Amino acid sequence: MFSSSSFVLQSRTMIHNSVLPLLLLLGTCSASTYQNVALRGKATQSTHVDHNFGDAYSAIDGNRDSNFYSGSCSHTAEETNPWWRVDLLESYIVTSIIVINRGDGGSEYLNGAEVHIGDSLTDNGAANPLSI
Known part of the structure; x- marks a missing residue:
């Protein structure tokens, strides 16, 4: 995981590649059913x-x-x-x-x-x- 200061320094491509897996992970976590x-x-x-x-x-x-x-x-x-x-x-x-x-x-x-x-x-x- 990037710290907020190192995240800002990443290239635009790196930001998109880093954010996409996070969004997929959040989507997976919120799909829980009981x-x-x-x-x-x-x-x-x-x-x-x-x-x-x-x-x-x-x-x-x-x-x-x-x-x-x-x-x-x-x-x-x-x-x-x-x-x-x-x-x-x-x-x-x-x-x-x-x-x-x-x-x-x-x-x-x-x-x-x-x-x-x-x-x-x-x-x-x-x-x-x-x-x-």
């Missing part, structure tokens, strides 16, 4: 709505279709303090969480929802730190 570890997890929920669809696993099946009747949404029965959780089966550093709400009506069901991340099952996971 694996969705929830796909391998085990999902559970407090109750199940009385319907053919809505089981806990549907929320982590990899399908982002927001229509409940397409079979890829989780749904609990109407109750006080419903919960849904996923056990990732191993410890991970969680860098992002994506929650997709229903797009076919019923989006108010997630009003007041909280996301907690941690290893505790106390209070069905609500004792874990709140994700921001």
Whole structure:
């Protein structure tokens, strides 16, 4: 790597040859993708709505279709303090969480929802730190 004073002294050709590999390297570094570890997890929920669809696993099946009747949404029965959780089966550093709400009506069901991340099952996971 050139120091800033020696870099300035290089010929125009040298500067272009030196910068191009750096740009390629930066492009390679920024192309990182993260694996969705929830796909391998085990999902559970407090109750199940009385319907053919809505089981806990549907929320982590990899399908982002927001229509409940397409079979890829989780749904609990109407109750006080419903919960849904996923056990990732191993410890991970969680860098992002994506929650997709229903797009076919019923989006108010997630009003007041909280996301907690941690290893505790106390209070069905609500004792874990709140994700921001």
